[in-house]
Amino acid sequence: MTLLNLRHLLPSVREHREVEKKVLLLLEETLEQGYLKPTRLPVNPLRYAQRNVFSILFLAIYQAIGIPAERRLLYGVINHAIRGIVTGTDNLLDDEYKEMLPLKFPEQATRFKSVMHILLFDRFLFRVMDEAVLQGMLDAEQRQLVQQKIFQAMVPIGGEEATEEGGVHDILSPEAILESVHVHKGGNLLRLAFVAPRMIEKDCFSALEEADQGIFRIGMALQVIDDLTDFYQDIVDRRHNYLVSSVRFEGTAVERQRLEELLTGAEGTQPVEGAFRESVERVMHRAVGEALAGFAQLEKAGFWLGNRDALRLIRYLFRLRGVGKLLSLWPADNCFVMTLEAGDDP
Incomplete structure (x- = not known):
């Protein structure tokens, strides 16, 4: 594709x-x-x-x-x-x-x-x-307000990045990473594209609200997918990473032991999908399910991309973001029942 x-x-x-x-x-x-x-x-x-x-x-x-x-x-x-x-x-x-x-x-x-x-x-x-x-x-008042709102929306995104400068010392729970980290550099980063339209396009405001929430979920999913790519480097740089968190709080005993070795200086030589297969599969399924939920909201807003094409696009994004090898873990039936929301795991 x-x-x-x-x-x-x-x-x-x-x-x-x-x-x-x-x-x-x-x-x-x-x-x-x-x-x-x-x-x-x-x-x-x-x-x-x-x-x-x-x-x-x-x-x-x-x-x-x-x-x-x-x-x-x-x-x-x-x-x-x-x-x-x-x-x-x-x-x-x-x-x-x-x-x-x-x-x-x-x-x-x-x-x-x-x-x-x-x-x-x-x-x-x-x-x-x-x-x-x-x-x-637009009029002069709208211009000033849009400029102000864009800046106000960007500051918390940069503020989160600032908290990771010099490295972090604690591994947050998966839920805490979503709520305090990925909400900014994942979901809200993509939502910047809807700040101005939502303030100006009054005739299609409800559709824009739906699209805004859909793109937020897609942004959250993509940040988690990026965490699969950045797993080893984020450990070295001491940055927040959803997969690291999932291994620490939800992984098998063997996976948790491997993570502790990495955290104490061991070198990561195995592909992440080999060393942490169960956690990678769990995180990947949540991310894809979240992205599909986001695309479903875009379709509800009037966007033409249905579920089948959304699946194809997500697979394409895996390859584009450097994790195409993880597609071997993709279920043959294209069934994703989990999302990033708490309580969605079967």
Whole structure:
């Protein structure tokens, strides 16, 4: 399966290209040409869709709900600006560099370029809303309120990341991780895409509320899936991890002993699905069940993705996020009865 098998996504892929063109225009208007590298949008549509899967998904949801094209472009640019701010911040916190803007600064100047990403995308966020006021899409009071609400929604997400700087010393229960950690960097991170539409689109507010809750559940599920990928590294970095928690509080005696060895300095050499198979399978089933519940809410909101295609998309996301090998644990009957909600295990 590829993203482009879902033909309904193709219009949103094209819309996202328009979003990026707008962002590049804002960049050229903000920064002198000497600081910019030549750039062009990738011509491979599959690779482009893979790199922007959730940005494209948000645009498709907006379209399905009935948001007009001009405001979809506005929200797309807002989302891209938020994504750029988050990416620049993650670069600094994780000492890495993922590029979203073609900046012509020394290759080794990754911290400075990350700071520039944050500064530039923040300006784009304000610029695009100023233009929306001039075009009559929202009034000055709405602009100020949307800007304020986006910032207020971002702060707790960053605040959670701040609590993990320097490492954590306690392993929280699975329920506590969901309630105090993944609610921010999983569920609420994706919900940022619905802050502005929920404040502006009064004619489809109920559908947006349903979609907002659906995307929250998908975000929670994806963060848990990422924890499967990051299991060993999170132990080294002393970061919260749902699988680590599930092994500690719900794993077999053998799994718990293996975890204690890792926590006291042993090296993780076995694939996680081999060393902790029962816990990996349990966590994976909960995550997939949660994601399916989220996609069901999106369908209720008017999105066209049914259960069968949702299953295919989730399998695709496993491969995209580097845990495709775990698909060997996928049940043949595609039956997932567990979610991340307490009490849902059979």
